Every structure is written in C-alpha cells, then in structure tokens.
Amino acid sequence: MRTRRDLLASGAAGLAGAAGCAALPSGRWTEAGSDRDGPKTAAVDARLGFVGDLMLGRSVNERWADDDPAGVWGSTLPRLDALDGLVANLECCVSDRGTRWPDKGYYFRSDPSFAIPALEAAGASFVSLANNHILDFQEPALQDTRTHLNDAGIAHAGAGTDLTAALEPAVFEAGYVTAAAFGLTDQSAAFAAGESSSGTAFATLDPAVPETRSLVEGILDAARSHDPDLVVASLHWGPNWETEPRRVHERFGRWLVDRGVDVVHGHSAHVLQGVEVYEGRPIVYDAGDFVDDYVSYQDRQGVRNKRSALFELVVRDGDPDELRVEPTAIVDEAATLADDEVAAWVRDTVAERSAAFGTDIERAEGGLSIPLRDD
Numbered sequence: 001m002r003t004r005r006d007l008l009a010s011g012a013a014g015l016a017g018a019a020g021c022a023a024l025p026s027g028r029w030t031e032a033g034s035d036r037d038g039p040k041t042a043a044v045d046a047r048l049g050f051v052g053d054l055m056l057g058r059s060v061n062e063r064w065a066d067d068d069p070a071g072v073w074g075s076t077l078p079r080l081d082a083l084d085g086l087v088a089n090l091e092c093c094v095s096d097r098g099t100r101w102p103d104k105g106y107y108f109r110s111d112p113s114f115a116i117p118a119l120e121a122a123g124a125s126f127v128s129l130a131n132n133h134i135l136d137f138q139e140p141a142l143q144d145t146r147t148h149l150n151d152a153g154i155a156h157a158g159a160g161t162d163l164t165a166a167l168e169p170a171v172f173e174a175g176y177v178t179a180a181a182f183g184l185t186d187q188s189a190a191f192a193a194g195e196s197s198s199g200t201a202f203a204t205l206d207p208a209v210p211e212t213r214s215l216v217e218g219i220l221d222a223a224r225s226h227d228p229d230l231v232v233a234s235l236h237w238g239p240n241w242e243t244e245p246r247r248v249h250e251r252f253g254r255w256l257v258d259r260g261v262d263v264v265h266g267h268s269a270h271v272l273q274g275v276e277v278y279e280g281r282p283i284v285y286d287a288g289d290f291v292d293d294y295v296s297y298q299d300r301q302g303v304r305n306k307r308s309a310l311f312e313l314v315v316r317d318g319d320p321d322e323l324r325v326e327p328t329a330i331v332d333e334a335a336t337l338a339d340d341e342v343a344a345w346v347r348d349t350v351a352e353r354s355a356a357f358g359t360d361i362e363r364a365e366g367g368l369s370i371p372l373r374d375d
Helices: 004-010 058-064 069-081 112-121 138-152 163-167 210-224 247-259 340-357
Strands: 029-035 038-054 085-090 124-128 155-157 170-174 177-185 230-236 263-267 275-278 281-284 289-291 307-316 319-330 335-337 362-364 367-371
Touching: 038 170, 038 177, 038 263, 058 069, 058 112, 069 112, 069 307, 069 319, 069 335, 085 170, 085 177, 085 230, 085 263, 112 124, 112 138, 124 170, 124 177, 124 230, 138 155, 155 170, 155 177, 163 210, 177 210, 210 247, 230 247, 247 263, 247 275, 247 281, 275 319, 275 340, 275 367, 281 307, 281 319, 289 307, 289 319, 307 340, 319 340, 340 367
Parallel strands: 038 085, 038 289, 085 124, 124 155, 177 230, 230 263, 263 281
Antiparallel strands: 029 038, 038 307, 170 177, 275 281, 307 319, 319 335, 319 367, 362 367
16 A cells, blocks of 8 residues: 555555555654544554744743743743644844844844753744745844754744745654655735745635745655655734634645645634544644733634644654644743643634534543544
C-alpha cells in the first residue's frame, strides 16, 4: 500500500483514503489508549503540540524579562515538557532594535534575552512568522528574529529576506517524525515579501486563484525534497474576533489536505474556531491565543480571547491518529491550564463550533479527544 509520503512525493492530487503503513523505527515506545472500539495499545511516533498566537511583547515581556522566562508558560509547562515538539504562531518580532512601521495601531516586539529562553523552555520546534506583526519594527527586527531563532535551533518559515526565502518550508524532528512546515498569511499586504525585498509569505488563500495554487505547489515541491513524514501548513488568515472560519478558508484548508498537507494550523482571529477532520487530517481553523497581554474582549456572543487550548497531535504507527484538546487560559500574562469553569466552556465551545463539520469528539480526562482515523 502507498503511504501519504509516497503520494506526496509523486505530487498526486487525490489523497483521499490514503493510510500510512511505513516501517516502524526501532526503539519507539507504545502508549495505552482508547477509541470507540475499546482499549488499544499502539506505537507512538510523536506527540506534537499546536497553539495559536504567542505574543511575547509589551506587558508580557515586562512581566517576565527580569524573572524566569519559563514562567510565561505557567501551569502548562509540564504539559509542554511532555510533548515531542511545539508549533506556534510568533505574533511579535524578537529584537532590541528597529524603527516602527508607519501608521500601525499596535506594535509587538520582545527582548531576545526573554523570548528565546521562553521559546526554548516551551520546547518550540517551529514558529510561523507569516503574520501582521513580524515587521512591526521593519526589516532589521525581522532579520534579528530569524537570526535569534536560527541560533536557538528553532525552525521557522513564513517571512524572509525575499519572497523565495519567505516561502521556503522549514524542517524539524519531533519524536520519530520528520516534519516539514510552512507559513502563509492573507493579513497585512504591506508586509508582503517581494522578489528582492524582505517580508512575509503573503497570498490570497483561495484555491480558485491560479497564483495561489502555483505558489503552494512550489512550497510542496520544496517540502517533498526533505521526504517528510508530516507536512504542516501554518496559516494566519481571516479577521479578528470571528468565531467561524470563512467559507473560502474552509475550501483552502481542504484543498491543502488534498495536496498532501497533514495538519492545517490556523490562527489570527484571537478566538477559538472549530476543528474539522477531512480525509483523516485535522484542520484547526483557529487555535486562539496561547499567551498575550490583550484586553479581555467579551463584547460579542462567544468571543473569549483569553480562553484557548493546547492541541496535541498524536502520531501512531506512522499516521496522525488523534487530536487531543487541553483547555487553557491566559491569566496575568501567562498561559495556564484552565480551571473547571473555563475548561467546561472550552470543551463546549470547541464541540459546538466543530459540529458544523461533523467532527466526532469524545471526552478525555479534562479535555477532548478527536479521532482522526477509524481502525
């Protein structure tokens, strides 16, 4: 049987129904789990975490810069430690220099002496730079961000010295999995990289646009060259404070899976949106904010930007098997495990917002479990 890696390498458009059956590497561990058919034990390749925005500037920086940088992760730190890696959107530049981009309302910049140790403490494997704040302090701060991440061994994509560099996928290891990840955004066209100018991987995230299809095919060609087990698309898309994805983004997410993407990691709205399982692959339309210093917005029904989740992808026997949802909250400029009341809200909200996609959701300990395949 052909694996998804085989199909990705061949550039096949139709991946529906593909099942991984790669040989298991030696030394891998097993984990007791459960599904709808009862208890099971399966080899675990990796546990990879996904969170939304990490805004480490302003008051977050001030709160933790003279303290232990790991403190910004609060009570979530043991959960992060248990993962094989973490994927996030870095919603700030990491630099101590640069000039403000003209005429912006908000500027996010974090001191390297705080941000990098904090990211290392969280076990960050990959951060997307494709967003509307990475150039808040213009090109020097963007270049500093890339340099500091490189020095720390934290993979990144989505912004660069030119368009080619911004589109280049990054590769990282998580457990027994090799992952290729790329970042795209449809926010802040002014930040878009050019043929010879720094900026973000900006695109119209619509599969009906020929230029977008060509751009993504080029990215996936580059990803294929690394022979990855897992392909991740990290997308900063859509407007703030929307609790449902736009239909065009739903189409784009599914199209990416059809092209070989294994995880669609959405962010930008600052609030949780639903999760869809399409052809056995998770599309997290918006993971919300994992840490920030923003005002707690509750001006519209369901808008709770301080309540979010840690999404844990469990890869078993060479294939994504389960997506776990651990409720979290932002309290005093730190990420925390949600208390009972907030956890119940997060569980109910994820379930309600995923219902439109027919997503099968189960209770698991204090969170949720979303099966990704039927065994």
